[in-house]
Amino acid sequence: MAGCITTKNLSATFGDIRAIEGISIEITANKVTALIGPSGCGKSTFLRCINRMHELVPGARTSGEIIWDGRDIYAPEVDATEVRRGIGMVFQRPNPFPLMSIADNVSAGLRLAGMRKNKAGIDEAVERSLKLAALWDEVKNKLDKPGGSLSGGQQQRLCIARALAVEPDIILMDEPCSALDPASTQKIEDTMDQLKDNYTIVIVTHNMQQAARVSDFTGFLLTRETGEPGRLIEYGPTSKIFTMPDHKETENYITGRFG
Amino acid sequence: MSSINNLRDKFRDASRPARGRLGDTLFTVIAFLAAATIILIITLLVYQLFEGALPSIRAFGADFLSSSEWDPVKDIYGARVFIYGTIVSSLLALLMAVPLSLGIAIYLSQFAPRWLRSPLGFIVELLAAIPSVVYGLWGIFVLAPFLGQTIEPFFADHLGGIPIFAGPVYGVGLFAAAVVLAIMILPTISAISRESMLNVSSDQKEAAQALGATPWETVRMSVLPLARPGIIGAIILGLGRALGETMAVTMIIGNRPEISASIFAPAYTIASVIANEFAEVTAGLHMAALVELALILLVITLLLNLLARLLVQRTGSGALKRKRS
Structure with missing residues (x-):
């Protein structure tokens, strides 16, 4: 399936520092997969390997394989910008283009992909994406206002709409609610629930309740000792991870004994 | 806090x-x-x-600004020629320096490998430390002969039909002065532009990158719009410096009080005429006219600096607002 991602023995480094090592995981299409673990365990780094954002940091490297749609996205003939167009990303801090209009924010990816001329197509995609992100009703009368004029929660939903506009198979969310209030968090979780019919979602979160609420599968990452890279300790259906995990470390973490 | x-x-x-x-x-x-x-x-x-x-x-009165006659013998003075020379030489300098400076700033802030950034930035800023009389000497002994023998004849021969490229070419003149000015204002424009580009947060760049933007598209989509007020401020500060530059321009612009269509013709600037004539003047109307020229130059540069300050301030407060939200 198009939204299926498999990593094989994936490792990532920043210069001499090993961030994650030997992560093999199969992410199921049209499901929400949550990655949990204490700070610094490499969750975000793992996420950023999936859309090849990790390599943009000077000195950052990856090894191993990531198979998306039958192709290794790290194969030499694969263009990283193409990968990022098919695998959207939402960041921890809402980062709309502050001076660009709301409509232009949403269509930014389409215009990058060369859809500049097709005005009707762009308008349609803007409306569809904003509706999917549950933002349409709040902004439909001010589409020409700058993206920076929205509230934090609205900005984050604008970023989700921006990621959706290019119709990716997969959406990566790096702690998308950690800078938001509970009401906005609720809205984004509802949006995720709607989206998973058509998209594969991988979410990194610090909030275990959130992982339990929104995800179908959960992966637990952990750095066993300082200086060690983060490893995948356990991965499985969320209901199992949160009720009867196989590993003692997982149980200790989800019951709040550390982290 | x-x-x-x-x-x-x-x-x-x-x-x-x-x-x-x-x-x-x-x-x-x-x-x-x-x-x-x-x-x-x-x-x-x-x-x-x-x-x-x-x-x-x-x-x-107001004729001082519009008259182009400058005749100490008849005691008739008009500033138009000098205002023209000052503004045109500075604008020509901007035309050359701005694209180059922005290229330098984009490279240094976005693309240069880390180990190259400080040394290269330092060398660019070193240009600002060279005394202007040295630029003037280099201009008159190296640059002007070079321009007069190669680039200027080429333009005059092939595009001489267009008045601004018409001959005769001397080397020394408006164009040579503009080239020297461009080199002199390069560090100002590139250093300040680089700072405002560095101030654009990595969040903003990642937003474009995650949508599949190429490096250039990332610069165009997220770096340039947010750095724009700072870049405008940098350009205006550079212009201010070019308008007031005296020594190097005096040595190379030709000091001929004439307005000609060709950029290769000699010209004269406000700063140059003051520097050249103040020693031989005693008192009276000639002195007053020179002082009025100085006043005009001061007003032009003060206004530009004020404008630059306002623009740079707006960038600062804009960045702060984004951080808070």
């Missing part, structure tokens, strides 16, 4: 009474006087210039 400061002030007030701190009071007064000196100097400068220029202002 502010609550911590309030607390600190309260604490300080309680433990040490405000009165009796003679040292502090004295220090405050001295610092205030030092700051007030600046205002005094500027006020006096403008006043003196205005007073010195008064005879000329009375004699010629």
Whole structure:
């Protein structure tokens, strides 16, 4: 399936520092997969390997394989910008283009992909994406206002709409609610629930309740000792991870004994 | 942050009474006087210039700006030629320096490998440390002959039909002066532009990158729009420097008080005519006319600096707003 991602023995480094090592995981299409673990365990780094954002940091490297749609996205003939167009990303801090209009924010990816001329197509995609992100009703009368004029929660939903506009198979969310209030968090979780019919979602979160609420599968990452890279300790259906995990470390973490 | 400061002030007030701190009071007064000196100097400068220029202002009025006759023998003075030379040489310099500076700033802030950034940035800023008389010497002995033998004849031969490229070419002239000015304002524009590009947060770049933007598209989509006020400020500061530059321009612009269509022709600037004529002038209308020229130059540069300041300030507060939201 198009939204299926498999990593094989994936490792990532920043210069001499090993961030994650030997992560093999199969992410199921049209499901929400949550990655949990204490700070610094490499969750975000793992996420950023999936859309090849990790390599943009000077000195950052990856090894191993990531198979998306039958192709290794790290194969030499694969263009990283193409990968990022098919695998959207939402960041921890809402980062709309502050001076660009709301409509232009949403269509930014389409215009990058060369859809500049097709005005009707762009308008349609803007409306569809904003509706999917549950933002349409709040902004439909001010589409020409700058993206920076929205509230934090609205900005984050604008970023989700921006990621959706290019119709990716997969959406990566790096702690998308950690800078938001509970009401906005609720809205984004509802949006995720709607989206998973058509998209594969991988979410990194610090909030275990959130992982339990929104995800179908959960992966637990952990750095066993300082200086060690983060490893995948356990991965499985969320209901199992949160009720009867196989590993003692997982149980200790989800019951709040550390982290 | 502010609550911590309030607390600190309260604490300080309680433990040490405000009165009796003679040292502090004295220090405050001295610092205030030092700051007030600046205002005094500027006020006096403008006043003196205005007073010195008064005879000329009375004699010629607004004609001073529009007349191009400058004749110390007949005692008739008009500034148009010099205003033209000043503005055109500076604008030509901007035309060359801005694209190059923005290229330097984009490379240094976005693409250069980390180990190359500081040395390269340092070398660019070193250009600003070269005395202008050295630029002038280089201009007259190296650049002007080079331009006069290669680039200028090429343009005059092939595009001479267009008045701005018409011959004859001398090497020395408006174009050569503009090239030297461009090199001189390059460090100003590139350094300030680089700073404002570096201030664009990595969040913004990642937003574009995650949508599949190429490096250039990332610069165009997220870096340039947010850095734009800073870049405009940098350009205006560069323009201000070009308008007032005296020594190098005087040595290379040809000092001929004429307005010609060709950029290869010699010209004359406000700063140059003041530098050239002040020594031989004694008093009277000639002196007043030179002082009025100085006043005009001061007004042009002050206005531009004010504009630049406003623009740069707006960038700063804009960045702050984004951080808070």
